[in-house]
Amino acid sequence: MLEVKGLRKVYRSGSREVEALRDLTFTVDNGDLVCLVGPSGCGKTTLLRCIAGLLDPTAGDVRVNGKAVDGPPEGMAVVFQEYGRSLFPWMSVRDNVELPLKQKKVARARRTELVEQSLDAVGLSGSESAYPWQLSGGMQQRVAIARAVAYEPQTLLMDEPFAAVDAQTRADLEDLVRRLWKRLGVTILFVTHDIDESVYLGQRVVMLSSSPTVVQDELIIDLPAERDQLTTRADPAFIAMRTRVYEQIQAAKKNAGQ
Amino acid sequence: MNVGDILKKVALVVALPLVLFVGWYVLSAGSENFYAPPLSEILTAFGDTWQTERLKADVAPSLVRLFAGYLLAALIGVGVGVAIGLNRRLRATVEPVLEFFRAIPPPVLVPVIMLFAGIGNGMKVTVIVFGCIWPILLNTVEGVRAVDSVVLDTARSYGVNGPARLTHVVLPSASPQIAAGLRQALSIAIILMVISEMFAASNGLGFTIVQFQRSFAIPEMWSGIILLGLLGFVLSVLFRLAERRLLRWYEGLRAAQRAG
Numbered sequence: 001m002l003e004v005k006g007l008r009k010v011y012r013s014g015s016r017e018v019e020a021l022r023d024l025t026f027t028v029d030n031g032d033l034v035c036l037v038g039p040s041g042c043g044k045t046t047l048l049r050c051i052a053g054l055l056d057p058t059a060g061d062v063r064v065n066g067k068a069v070d071g072p073p074e075g076m077a078v079v080f081q082e083y084g085r086s087l088f089p090w091m092s093v094r095d096n097v098e099l100p101l102k103q104k105k106v107a108r109a110r111r112t113e114l115v116e117q118s119l120d121a122v123g124l125s126g127s128e129s130a131y132p133w134q135l136s137g138g139m140q141q142r143v144a145i146a147r148a149v150a151y152e153p154q155t156l157l158m159d160e161p162f163a164a165v166d167a168q169t170r171a172d173l174e175d176l177v178r179r180l181w182k183r184l185g186v187t188i189l190f191v192t193h194d195i196d197e198s199v200y201l202g203q204r205v206v207m208l209s210s211s212p213t214v215v216q217d218e219l220i221i222d223l224p225a226e227r228d229q230l231t232t233r234a235d236p237a238f239i240a241m242r243t244r245v246y247e248q249i250q251a252a253k254k255n256a257g258q
Numbered sequence: 259m260n261v262g263d264i265l266k267k268v269a270l271v272v273a274l275p276l277v278l279f280v281g282w283y284v285l286s287a288g289s290e291n292f293y294a295p296p297l298s299e300i301l302t303a304f305g306d307t308w309q310t311e312r313l314k315a316d317v318a319p320s321l322v323r324l325f326a327g328y329l330l331a332a333l334i335g336v337g338v339g340v341a342i343g344l345n346r347r348l349r350a351t352v353e354p355v356l357e358f359f360r361a362i363p364p365p366v367l368v369p370v371i372m373l374f375a376g377i378g379n380g381m382k383v384t385v386i387v388f389g390c391i392w393p394i395l396l397n398t399v400e401g402v403r404a405v406d407s408v409v410l411d412t413a414r415s416y417g418v419n420g421p422a423r424l425t426h427v428v429l430p431s432a433s434p435q436i437a438a439g440l441r442q443a444l445s446i447a448i449i450l451m452v453i454s455e456m457f458a459a460s461n462g463l464g465f466t467i468v469q470f471q472r473s474f475a476i477p478e479m480w481s482g483i484i485l486l487g488l489l490g491f492v493l494s495v496l497f498r499l500a501e502r503r504l505l506r507w508y509e510g511l512r513a514a515q516r517a518g
Binding site: 052085100 | 406408409411412414415416417418419422426427430431433507508510511514515
């Protein structure tokens with residue numbers, strides 16, 4: 001279980017203080033897929049870096065399976081928004097996926113197997129020896145997802161992973177995430193600014209306010225587990241929920257303006 | 259690339275050197291000037307002068323000094339550069355001092371270093387190290403400091419720490435800039451090799467050229483200068499070949515970024 005309790009983050013530079021996160025509390029149960037959505041600049045990335053153990057919060061804490069996070073937790077993988085910067089351009093696709101496994105001291109035979117399986121799962125078999133920059137943006141993000149999958153995490157954090165790919169690729173990647181989630185049984189926390197995406201992907205959507213950020217609202221997405229880009233998005237229940245989320249985000253922005 | 263294209267490329271590369279060479283040859287043909295003899299004479303002297311024995315006696319020691327100094331500078335420069343680049347406080351403390359040392363023209367140090375290191379090989383290697391370490395060191399510091407924050411976050415969250423972080427992440431990421439420093443340092447190293455041998459030596463290319471000049475063996479002196487030019491050229495071609503091989507990913511990445 002992933003627990004975020006009373007999380008606060010204030011950036012200080014000199015005498016200037018910027019309160020990015022004010023007071024965030026929410027939980028993600030094991031095996032859940034929860035989407036975090038909020039207006040642009042609401043501190044989503046700050047929040048994610050705190051959860052990933054890459055940034056120390058000013059107050060409050062993050063716990064993964066009851067253990068407080070004070071550095072990158074074991075069994076957690078992160079997919080960053082900037083795939084072009086998060087994949088190492090000096091390594092082949094295979095080496096990019098394999099390096100974290102080497103660090104985990106996974107045996108060679110098992111490594112080869114994991115690399116093969118995960119690249120196959122994201123539809124990239126045969127690209128092992130290519131360099132990331134030889135691939136399209138969507139394919140690069142698939143490599144980053146394969147790297148996370150091969151790591152065999154219990155928790156997967158995704159930071160606006162599809163913000164920089166085109167709309168059609170994005171739809172494919174959304175379905176890929178749903179498929180992998182169902183198959184692997186991992187806990188996924190998916191950060192996005194795209195309201196439709198959050199409703200389409202999640203079992204639950206946590207809406208954030210503008211910065212300084214608090215939890216604005218939460219919504220259970222009780223759509224059928226089998227989701228489809230055509231029928232789900234045309235479902236009146238889907239439209240009702242996306243309207244609700246949209247209203248809350250608008251309300252959050254308005255509050256911030258006052 | 260077909261044969262025609264290759265020929266065209268070769269022609270483009272060779273054209274200017276050929277024109278300069280022919281120009282020199284023709285213009286100097288009837289020269290009566292003692293200090294600027296005809297190129298034909300210089301070429302004859304070149305063949306007579308740079309025989310196996312002289313290559314062994316003078317060129318080999320020069321090359322050994324050059325490589326010893328250059329390799330030592332590369333090892334120290336990259337090692338210390340990584341340490342400074344990774345440590346913000348250390349960087350703030352030493353950077354002004356480094357800039358000061360870099361600003362000193364290295365040839366000035368030859369007499370000073372002679373006082374400490376004598377006039378043997380140790381002195382020459384020290385001069386080369388002291389002169390060409392700065393571009394390596396400063397470029398390494400800059401390259402290490404500029405490693406992308408997302409790259410570092412990725413490495414950290416996937417447990418790539420300690421020595422693996424250095425060899426798989428920090429050094430490769432900084433390698434294009436380190437290579438730029440090494441390239442600058444190579445030409446400085448050649449200059450300092452010659453200068454240190456001109457000051458005080460009993461063999462070596464710099465020493466031989468000065469000897470020729472003092473004994474008024476002018477065509478031989480010119481032939482030594484041509485040999486130095488050729489040496490510098492060959493070394494820079496070798497460097498570029500190695501760089502292109504090792505940094506193939508960087509060239510590709512940049513081409514991909516330019517293509518959008």
